[in-house]
Amino acid sequence: MSDSDPGDLTSPLIYTTAISSVGALAAALRSKRQLTPRQIAAAVLTSAVAGTIVFVLLASKLEDDIYTLVGVSALAGIGGANTLDFLLEAMRARAGISK
Numbered sequence: 001m002s003d004s005d006p007g008d009l010t011s012p013l014i015y016t017t018a019i020s021s022v023g024a025l026a027a028a029l030r031s032k033r034q035l036t037p038r039q040i041a042a043a044v045l046t047s048a049v050a051g052t053i054v055f056v057l058l059a060s061k062l063e064d065d066i067y068t069l070v071g072v073s074a075l076a077g078i079g080g081a082n083t084l085d086f087l088l089e090a091m092r093a094r095a096g097i098s099k
Helices: 010-030 037-058 066-095
Strands: none
16 A cells, blocks of 8 residues: 555555456466467456456455455455356356367
8 A cells, every 4th residue: 555545445456456367367377278368368357357346345344454355355366267267168068069
């Protein structure tokens, strides 16, 4: 947080988005699948949005504990991409759609 305004949550929000995005990129690269730029962008954006949503939802409750807020939001963002991938694969398998 900045020294001028202790209630400003802009920097922690940016950190959360960045951590979530990098975590999703790492998970996508670790999957050892053939990745297209579109798949990488989708994973990064999905995680960034999920982390940002969790941050905004918890900001009023955890405003005094910024490190916990950033940590929980970043982990939720990273997990968001993995959960979405799992759900999409399950729906494709159920519908009999191949990639």
